[in-house]
Amino acid sequence: MAEEVVLLDFWPSPFGMRVRIALAEKGIKYEYKEEDLKNKSALLLQMNPVHKKIPVLIHNGKPVCESLIQVQYIDEVWHHKSPLLPSDPYQRAIARFWADFVDKKIYDLGRKVWTTKGEEQEAAKKEFIESLKLLEGELGDKPYFGGENLGYVDVVLVPFYSWFYAYEKCGNFSIEAECPKLIAWAKRCMQKESVSKSLPDREKVYGFVLQLKKAFGIE
Amino acid sequence: MEDVVLLDFWPSTFAMRVKIALAEKGIKYACKQEDLFNKSPLLLEMNPIHKKIPVLIHNGKPISESLIIVQYIDEVWNHQSTLLPSDPYQRSQALFWADYIDKKIYGGIGKRIWMGKEDQEEAKEELMQHLKTIEGELGDKLYFGGEKIGYVDVALVPITSWFYTYETCGNFSIEAGCPKLVAWAKRCKENESVSKTLPDSLDIYGYVVQLKKRLGLQ
Numbered sequence A: 001m002a003e004e005v006v007l008l009d010f011w012p013s014p015f016g017m018r019v020r021i022a023l024a025e026k027g028i029k030y031e032y033k034e035e036d037l038k039n040k041s042a043l044l045l046q047m048n049p050v051h052k053k054i055p056v057l058i059h060n061g062k063p064v065c066e067s068l069i070q071v072q073y074i075d076e077v078w079h080h081k082s083p084l085l086p087s088d089p090y091q092r093a094i095a096r097f098w099a100d101f102v103d104k105k106i107y108d109l110g111r112k113v114w115t116t117k118g119e120e121q122e123a124a125k126k127e128f129i130e131s132l133k134l135l136e137g138e139l140g141d142k143p144y145f146g147g148e149n150l151g152y153v154d155v156v157l158v159p160f161y162s163w164f165y166a167y168e169k170c171g172n173f174s175i176e177a178e179c180p181k182l183i184a185w186a187k188r189c190m191q192k193e194s195v196s197k198s199l200p201d202r203e204k205v206y207g208f209v210l211q212l213k214k215a216f217g218i219e
Numbered sequence B: 001m002e003d004v005v006l007l008d009f010w011p012s013t014f015a016m017r018v019k020i021a022l023a024e025k026g027i028k029y030a031c032k033q034e035d036l037f038n039k040s041p042l043l044l045e046m047n048p049i050h051k052k053i054p055v056l057i058h059n060g061k062p063i064s065e066s067l068i069i070v071q072y073i074d075e076v077w078n079h080q081s082t083l084l085p086s087d088p089y090q091r092s093q094a095l096f097w098a099d100y101i102d103k104k105i106y107g108g109i110g111k112r113i114w115m116g117k118e119d120q121e122e123a124k125e126e127l128m129q130h131l132k133t134i135e136g137e138l139g140d141k142l143y144f145g146g147e148k149i150g151y152v153d154v155a156l157v158p159i160t161s162w163f164y165t166y167e168t169c170g171n172f173s174i175e176a177g178c179p180k181l182v183a184w185a186k187r188c189k190e191n192e193s194v195s196k197t198l199p200d201s202l203d204i205y206g207y208v209v210q211l212k213k214r215l216g217l218q
Helices: A014-025 A042-047 A067-077 A089-115 A118-139 A152-171 A180-190 A202-216 B013-024 B041-046 B066-076 B088-105 B109-115 B120-138 B151-170 B179-188 B201-214
Strands: A005-009 A031-034 A056-059 A062-065 B004-008 B030-033 B055-058 B061-064
Touching (some): A014 A152, A056 A067, A067 A089, A067 A152, A089 A118, A089 A202, A118 A152, A152 A202, B013 B066, B013 B151, B088 B109, B088 B120, B088 B151, B109 B151, B151 B179
Antiparallel strands (some): A005 A056, A056 A062
């Protein structure tokens, strides 16, 4: 019986990118459906009635929501290739901890960097860099958070790399100057097709952010 | 020889999740109470990133974040009382609802109710809406886990020890809006792992009254 996999997504979403990378790592064929978040499809509202958000993974007609849950699901169902989570329970708990850290810190702080100004923006930039430095510390000398290969934390974090240029332009700072090891890690990830084909061009993301700023009346 | 230590704070609903899971599995552990206004060097060493409880220390190695700890406990001590379903799809659904509970019910909405400021009415409405949604997910099942306590039950039941406090501070009845959920909570307490873990509702209320005094609220 053929697997039917559909992904409801929105091209600039780092959460959607996580799922794209995981599906690519596993070599899974799927149908990609672009959502217009200002005009959500009936399918999206049916498949994610609780949050009405993308990404939604629909596997043989059954929806899975929330990107971290989707990546874990993909890893469990298609476990024959490219394992993302470690097999050791303690290592798995550590990976989940850092994925949770990325979720708690990176998206919201990054958002504050491009939506605020003045003192609020400076505070957000500071905390954003501090958070990236903590992640750098966790990476250490490993090529990837997953060790020798791309793992769960890599998949969870690397999508934000496509937004770094937009953050830097809006916040007038250099992430590479502060976190060179992390940028080196991101570039290493981008050499993998599963990542490079899943992340949009950084100029395109910046253009999107500028459009949003206009729409929200943010200078 | 297993060595299990839990850094705890007795009113914490997050810590209660871990205690219920440990009890379900019959695991012996040392429970260390933290003073959150004066955190121990052990806590700061074991959770340097967030500096929060609960922290589970297993054979000297720390695990933080309550839902991550519960999953860890379920995986390591898999010989009895499995909390998460074995089917990947069912597991994804359980993880989804625990995440919903974390975001919508455990995420600070209670504080807005017991603080009693201008946003209290809004917080009450929001809480009831989220509790109704989760009540819908329970449906006619005995537990979210089916015939017995599972991951979502463990994730949710601790907050019920705070219901009396919310109701008293907010002057409303959660049972009136969500009778099935309150019935489910009572059913959970028929399990020793829950009844021996959840503090008395009046003790929580007393704690909040003291906390409000300390914070200069009345």
